[in-house]
Each structure stands twice: as structure tokens, then as C-alpha cells.
Amino acid sequence: MDAIRRSFFWSGERKTTGASCLVSWDKVTRPREHGGLGVRDLKVQNDCLLLKLIHRLHTATDSSWATWVREHADISSMEGDIAGTHWAKLQPLLPLYQAITTVKIGNGTTTSFWHDAWLDIGRLADAFPALASHAISTKASVATVLAAGVRSQLIPRLSRAATLELFAVDDFAVDDLISGTDLSDQRDIRCSELLKPDGTLSTAALYKLVKFVWHNRAPPKVQFFAWLVVQDRIQCKKHLMTKNIIDNNACDLCATGIEDTHHVLFGCSFARNFWDAVGADLSAASTTTPWTIEWPASVPAKHRDCLTLLCFWQLWKHRNGVIFRAEVPSLQRLFALCREEANLVALQV
Ligand SMILES: [Zn+2]
Secondary structure, eight states: OHHHHHHHHHHSSSOOOGGGOSSOHHHHTSOGGGTSOOOOOHHHHHHHHHHHHHHHHHHOSSOHHHHHHHHHEETTTTEESOOSHHHHHHGGGHHHHHHHOEEEOSSOTTSBTTTSBOSTTOOHHHHOHHHHTTBSOTTOBHHHHHHHOGGGGBOSSOOHHHHHHHHTSGGGSHHHHHHTOOOOSSOOEEEOTTBOTTSSBOHHHHHHHIIIIISSSSOHHHHHHHHHHHTTOSOOHHHHHHTTSOSOOBOTTTSSSBOSHHIIIIISHHHHHHHHHHTOBOTTOBTTBGGGOBOOTTSOGGGHHHHHHHHHHHHHHHHHHHHHSOOOOOHHHHHHHHHHHHHHTTOOO
């Protein structure tokens, strides 16, 4: 479909050659404020509309379609007695929906125990990976796990790491975290920065994020990290201090700034040197709108978002290596890792 649109856009015909296309289709489909022409990428747009449908399934009370689906499927996992291509297109987008929303728990029936963020600590599958790997099924709802008890949802023999995550790590243990949760007879409430005042998902806000974070070749773990960056939710000292876990939020590398998302990826002296060296212009960019980073013309437009994601990820890992494993900071090593990762996902940069 996009091939036909591209041909019509440049030549008014059903088919065209690359020579007729004056700029890349990726640039044409970027928002105007980011140097594009604002033509919508249909695949991204379609995913946004499907995400809005998933949101209706989780929230709508006035939709007979949503009510019917809720009677035939477990909404927390989107599995049940429903078949068809439309349903098959919705199911793979559930992890993305779970990543862009948080939940205020009511009866717990539409919320995934492991994959939704329903506790302050975030998704339990991320916070307690060893324990999650011992779950009989990670698709159970909060209602199911709380009714049966978390131990009944785990395989009998836990590793030492999983046992620690279950009940021995101070106030971060799963047992303690969930013991304060009381289910009610109210529906679970979905929250997101992408909601409009009427409670529906904003397609415009969704489009920018989905296009930048999810529609590229970066590995899922890198995409998820980028998603946390955009939402200012990465594990940094500013956030740990807010939760009273530490009492000093100064950057461990430069000691001159507060360690927040912007400082870690853009502001810290090592990060600034990195972006300068790769020739990226950050003057119009922020970590909540990282698609506004200006890359040099030598980087193909269609690879820029993916490259930004890979650089964020490597910069973060490199920084953690220096702080927690006493590694020596090295721009050269960081460049090599970025290049290696870009080659792995077949970017030509
Ligand atoms: Zn710093």
C-alpha cells in the first residue's frame, strides 16, 4: 500500500522508479515539525489505531464489541475463545499497550500480574526477572495470582536468585510489595501520558512514539529502554532519591550535575563528548523528544531513529560499566560497540 502511495506522491502513477523520488519516504512520513512532510506511514498509523482498540477493550463501558470480547477472552493476556485475522493482528500489540500504560488496580481481572505496571516499582517481569522465569505462566492476571497466592503460580524448585526476589530483599521483595494490594469490585483503571481528556488514546502522540521507538530494527530490549527514556523513567539517582532509596543524586562521573535522564544521555561531559564526536546536533532535542536529534547528512534518514536508540543503549551500558564495574571510560570502545550493534541489525552507517 505504501509503495502505491509513494508512486502516486512522486509521479501521479501507480508505479515509479527510485530516481523520481526526491527525498526518502521515511522523511516524507516524518511530522512537519521534524523536517518531514507529515504524510502518515500507514503501518505505523494502523498499529496506532489497533492500540486504540486494545485500549477500548480494557476501558470502554459503552461498547458492545468490547463487552462481547471481554466475555470470550481474558483481557489481561488477550487469550481466549476468539479467532480471526482481526484478533490475530491485535494480540501481538498487547506488550506495546502494556508498555505505554500503567494501572490503578480495581478487581485485577484485566491486568497482567507480570507484564503490566500496576505497582510503583514498574513491571514485575522487569523488576524480578529471576522470579518471573520461574512462573508456571507469566500470562496470569493480578486477580488470579492474588487469589491463589504467588507461590502457587511458581514452579516448585526456585533458584537462589528467585528465592531472594520472592521474600528476602528488604522492602523490594515481591511478597511484601503485593501484600498491601487489596482488590475491590471496581474495574482496573488504565493511565497513560498519551490519554486525551476524554480517556481515549491520542493518535497524534501515539504516532510519534510508535514510529520512533517501535518501528525500527533495534532489539526489543533497546526499544524498551528507549521507551523508558522518552517517559523519563530510567533507573537514575534522581528517581531513586525521590523514592528515598538514596540521599545523594549527584552524578558519579562528573560530580557536577544531578543524575537524571537528560544528564545521563545528553548533559554529562562524557555523553556530550560522544554526541560531538559522532556529529549529532542536540540543540533542538530533549530526551522526551529524541527524534529531534539532528544527525549528519551522511547517516541515511531511514536509519537515524534506530541509530539514536542504539547509541542511547550503549551510552547507558558504558556508563554503568564505568560506575559499577570500575571500567575505564573510552569513547573509542563505545564507538566500536555502537558500530558492532548497528552492524548486527544491518544498518549501513
Ligand atoms: Zn555527569
